[in-house]
Amino acid sequence: MLNPYLDIIFRSLAVYFFMTIALRIFGKKELSQLNTADIILILLISNSVQNAMVGPDTSLWGGLVAALALFVINFIIKKLTHKYKLVNDLLLDKPEILIHNGTLDFNALSKLDISHEELKEAAREHGLEHLTDIKLCTLEIDGTISIISKDKTNLKETHYKRKHNHKNFRK
Incomplete structure (x- = not known):
């Protein structure tokens, strides 16, 4: 022993x-x-x-x-x-790209169970009205959604934290 x-x-x-x-x-x-x-x-x-x-x-x-x-x-x-x-x-997990140049990655969104409403909420919290205004949107390894705007002057400095897991994303 x-x-x-x-x-x-x-x-x-x-x-x-x-x-x-x-x-x-x-x-x-x-x-x-x-x-x-x-x-x-x-x-x-x-x-x-x-x-x-x-x-x-x-x-x-x-x-x-x-x-x-x-x-x-x-x-x-x-x-x-x-x-x-x-x-x-x-x-360690890797960051996942959700939107690139205004185009949503439906496979990543579906895999991560992120809804369209959740993305729109994150965009609004970053001061953006439309998802097409997003140059890059990433789910970071800490669970935050980071957004880089196409128009750098319109971006608010915030981080969107996922509140819960939505499964109602529609392609």
Whole structure:
């Protein structure tokens, strides 16, 4: 049997990688705007994996060792994603182009479940009346919709955060 603290570190790393892979598979485009169900899910997941990380050791030291292991692996992963493109590509999403030169990318919009109304709302929040006034519209990795106007003088400095997932986009 391993040293109890090495066991906690191993368990914590296993849970960290499991959660990273699960978020990558199930998507994280909604993480920037958590709704009640998302918060409940996060709380339940954290509670369900806590025992998997510390096992029978529910002491203060066991919890601190688990937390330290998570901070260290998170630090290492961040350094690796900055240094190695392959690690970055595996772990992080890419921005998605939604509109280019006034033309909507219906495949991307459908895949991301972004509705026409949601796009129009984002355009209005950026001070634009029509979607055709948009040079470039992108869903960023943090869940915001960034817009670059064809007319640079008409653009308001705002970021549109997705409030919920609409599935009523019409082509």
